[in-house]
Amino acid sequence: MGDGLEQTVAFWLAAGAATFAVGMSKGGLPMMAMLGVPILSVFIPPAAAAGLLLPMYILADVYAIWLFRHEFSVRNVSILVPASALGIVAAFLLVSRVPVEATKLVVALIGLGYLGTALHKRLAGDVRSRPADVPRGLFWGAMTGFTSYISHAGGPPFQAYTLPQKMPKMAFAGTAAVTFACVNWMKLPPYILAGQVTWESLRQIAVLAPVALIGAWAGYRVTKWLPERLFFTLVNIALGALCLKLLAEVAQAWWPAG
Structure with missing residues (x-):
């Protein structure tokens, strides 16, 4: 009985921490996004963890859109969202044929x-910025939707397209918030069909919802407070850490210990 209670308490503490990290990522700190699924995966399978967190992403997305309603690149969003939709459709049709590890490897190499x-x-000494052009945006947007659907790792393709533009930090964070809000809404129906989002997970989400909103608010405040240079340094460090994490997962899957 005691062990069961301890496991339940530990699960809810982990779920709260993962949800807070998700919220902070939606508030403008993408470096926090990578923490959610690994924290929950200690207690439940990664696919179930991803399914539990997706509605949290969507809830935090709604608040993030309001927070960044005046601070995002309309041109980037208008290019990336339709392209991401194409990527999600392709991933939905090919998910049974594309190994998750192969997708993770591609994402890591992109980053x-x-x-x-x-x-x-x-x-x-090349400090020139690149404009938000349509051909590159369509490619990287499609890659964002595809990799986000299959391995929940749409950040590296998105950042490969947007970071060279050298947008101000709040515009960059707002563009990420709006783009991934649309991506997550488009991912929801197939996730429901796959059974990764269930009524049980929605009941758990009802309890955790305030934590996601508080996390989004905290992330927004921290993003505004961080100096511009430090913010993008942390984004790049987080991108590198995520890529190394993905490579480790690929290595573990393809060359298991023993």
């Missing part, structure tokens, strides 16, 4: 490739 290119340009 590390961007970081390598950015470092090379910095060392060469």
Whole structure:
């Protein structure tokens, strides 16, 4: 009995921490997004953890859109959202044929490739920004929707497209908030069909909803407080950490210990 109670308390503490991290990521700190599923995966399977958190993402998305309603790039959103929809449709049709690990590997290589290119340009003194052009936006937007649907890792393709534009930090955070809000809403119906979002998970979400909203508010306040240079340094560090985490998951799946 005691062990069961301890496990229940531990689960809810972990769920609260994961939900708060999700909320903070929606408030403008994408470096927090990678914490949600790993925290919950200690207690439940990763797919179930992703399904539990998706409605939390959506709830926090609604609040984030309100927070950033005056601080996002309309042009980027108008390019990325339709492209992401195409990527989600492709992922839905191909999900049974595309190994999750292969997708994670591609995402990790995209992120590390961007970081390598950015470092090379910095060392060469190239500080020019790239505009939000349609051809690149359609490609990276489709990759964002595809990888977000299959492996919940749409951040690296999104950042590979938006970071070179050198937007102000609040515009960057707002563009991410609005874009991924649309992506998550589009992912919800197939997740329900796949059984990853259930009535039980929705009941749990009702309890955790205030934590997600508080996290989003806290993330927004921290984003506004962080100096511009430090904010983007943390974004790049988080991108690198996520890519290394994905590579570790691929290695563990393809070359298990023993």
